Amino acid sequence: xxxxxxxxxxxxxxxxxxxxxxxxxxxxxxxxxxxxxxxxxxxxxxxxxxxxxxxxxxxxxxxxxxxxxxxxx
Numbered sequence: 001x002x003x004x005x006x007x008x009x010x011x012x013x014x015x016x017x018x019x020x021x022x023x024x025x026x027x028x029x030x031x032x033x034x035x036x037x038x039x040x041x042x043x044x045x046x047x048x049x050x051x052x053x054x055x056x057x058x059x060x061x062x063x064x065x066x067x068x069x070x071x072x073x
Contacts, residue, residue, distance in 0.1 A: 005049070008066040010038045012056060026055035 013023060024034040028051055036042035044052075053060050 003064070004040070005064060006038055006040055006044055008063050009044075009052060009056075012058070012063070012066055013038070018056075023052065023055050027051040 012018075013020060020034055020038070021031040024031040027034070027048070029048060033042065033048075034052075037044050037048070049060060049063075053063055056063070058066075
């Protein structure tokens, strides 16, 4: 199965109880754009990835490995 980083983003936001609109604001992004990304209706651009990682206080590697770490625990 191919990794889609948007699945990890959605899982982190859901698991930690974050509000999408707050994360979008921290990432300098419109909430509807974040919603479209998380629902896979829009691709995630590199600059958006880095802004979202910063908003979530994660590195891109931590984001990539999020579900793998959860499954291995």
